[in-house]
Amino acid sequence: MAAPVSPNVVVKWNGKEYTISDINDTDTVHDLKCMISKQTGVLPERQKLIGLKLKGKVPADDTLMSVLQLKAKTKLMMVGTREETIAAANEKPKDMDEVIDDFDVExxxxxxxxxxxxxxxxxxxxxxxxxxxxxxxxxxxxxxxxxxxxxxxxxxxxxxxxxxxxxxxxxxxxxxxxxxxxxxxxxxxxxxxxxxxxxxxxxxxxxxxxxxxxxxxxxxxxxxxxxxxxxxxxxxxxxxxxxxxxxxxxxxxxxxxxxxxxxxxxxxxxxxxxxxxxxxxxxxxxxxxxxxxxxxxxxxxxxxxxxxxxxxxxxxxxxx
Missing domain, CATH: 3.40.50.1000 (HAD superfamily/HAD-like)
Structure with a gap:
């Protein structure tokens, strides 16, 4: 079994923190998003992970987690919406920019x-x-x-x-x-x-x-x-x-x-x-x-x- 890249990754979304454990060297960014989806209900394709970078750019979904060299207890912020929330808000104009309002900063x-x-x-x-x-x-x-x-x-x-x-x-x-x-x-x-x-x-x-x-x-x-x-x-x-x-x-x-x-x-x-x-x-x-x-x-x-x-x-x- 491949060793974990780090003990865990902490993802902040919608005012709460979710700990993602047991991330392995062979896991990809998409695998990470799937793990996040299981806890939050936000589909992988709806997720935008802020703080996850590779050479200053957003890594592709097929990027191996081992390449990212995450530190222990890395904290990320996720922007994303559950499908049921999108359906409830479908009266918004299509060209309306989405506002990131999932968290606050002291x-x-x-x-x-x-x-x-x-x-x-x-x-x-x-x-x-x-x-x-x-x-x-x-x-x-x-x-x-x-x-x-x-x-x-x-x-x-x-x-x-x-x-x-x-x-x-x-x-x-x-x-x-x-x-x-x-x-x-x-x-x-x-x-x-x-x-x-x-x-x-x-x-x-x-x-x-x-x-x-x-x-x-x-x-x-x-x-x-x-x-x-x-x-x-x-x-x-x-x-x-x-x-x-x-x-x-x-x-x-x-x-x-x-x-x-x-x-x-x-x-x-x-x-x-x-x-x-x-x-x-x-x-x-x-x-x-x-x-x-x-x-x-x-x-x-x-x-x-x-x-x-x-x-x-x-x-x-x-x-x-």
Whole structure:
């Protein structure tokens, strides 16, 4: 019997870790995927293993595991969806980009925002990524950057119309925020799909507030993390490099995934994800509470010193 390459491989998927044991020299990458499939239910052809590399490239399925020379307790992240989940979500447009949202990253785990190679990626985005301004930035306004999926919209539940999946108090929240903040949408999907969502939700045509611009997945960058391998993130430096009035001192971003704040941890607020809209839309008041928080901090000269993890207990300074 061939000796195992390593005692085990740990695969993280959907918030859980799965230990794959007894990997032999004669096993291939496809064999590994089959072992993973037995534990997760995700078919081998649906799996994308992040962190598994051969000479800097993704190894072919027929690559022998012995060639990869994995270390003991190698950790990988898997992106993939069970067949039944795909069937339940088949109402999504075919050209919609899939968002990797199977895990989260604690800010304390990884300090990446000062890594030179990642800063260079941001500078390339500043140079190459084109932003279409919908409404001119307003003088003296702070900047609010908003995710869509699970932040403003439950993109997995099934409904006859997108309005049924809209987060409660969305328009009230945006109307309130617009008084003090320019509003930008940044979603890790295609611009086409962002535009469709904003139209169906009534955001792009609302008369009480206006979007300054929208940003799609092309402005994201990939960063290498010790724990999770290569992940995508949303660097606010892309916006700051193009619009000098927006800086780390006057910008706040809401997202349901903390990994999207890796390049700007002081500016990110992790919102509670809005899922199961039909069950939770009568009791979800997250946006109402966040509207009050935005109002409370709007008079501050510098937002970067705030600990947004403690936003619910924030006490505004007394008015003079």
């Amino acid at each position: 800010e304390d785990d990884i300090q990446t925002e000062k890594r030179e190679e990642f800063l260079e990626k941001i500078q390339r985005r500043v140079k190459d990524y084109e932003i279409k301004v919908l409404n001119e930035p307003r003088p003296d306004k702070k900047l609010l950057v908003l995710d869509i999926d699970y932040t403003l919209f439950d993109h997995r539940s099934v409904a006859e119309h997108a309005l049924e999946l809209k987060r409660p108090y969305l328009h009230e929240f945006l109307t309130s925020a617009y008084k003090n903040y320019d509003i930008v949408i940044w979603s890790a999907t295609s611009m086409k799909w962002i535009e469709v969502k904003m139209k169906e939700l009534g955001v792009s045509s609302h008369t009480d507030y206006k979007l300054t611009f929208m940003v799609d997945s092309s402005a994201c960058i990939s960063v290498q993390t010790p724990k999770y391998g290569m992940v995508d993130t949303k660097p606010l430096g892309v916006i700051w490099g193009k619009f000098k009035q927006y800086t780390t001192t006057n910008t706040i971003m809401f997202d349901d995934l903390r990994r999207n704040f890796l390049m700007n941890p002081q500016n990110g607020l992790k919102i509670r994800p809005f899922r199961q809209a039909h069950k939770n839309r009568d009791k979800d008041k997250e946006l109402l509470r966040l509207a009050r928080y935005l109002e409370d901090i709007s008079s501050l000269d510098d937002l970067s010193h705030l600990n947004h993890r403690q936003w619910e207990s924030y006490k505004p300074p007394p008015k003079s």
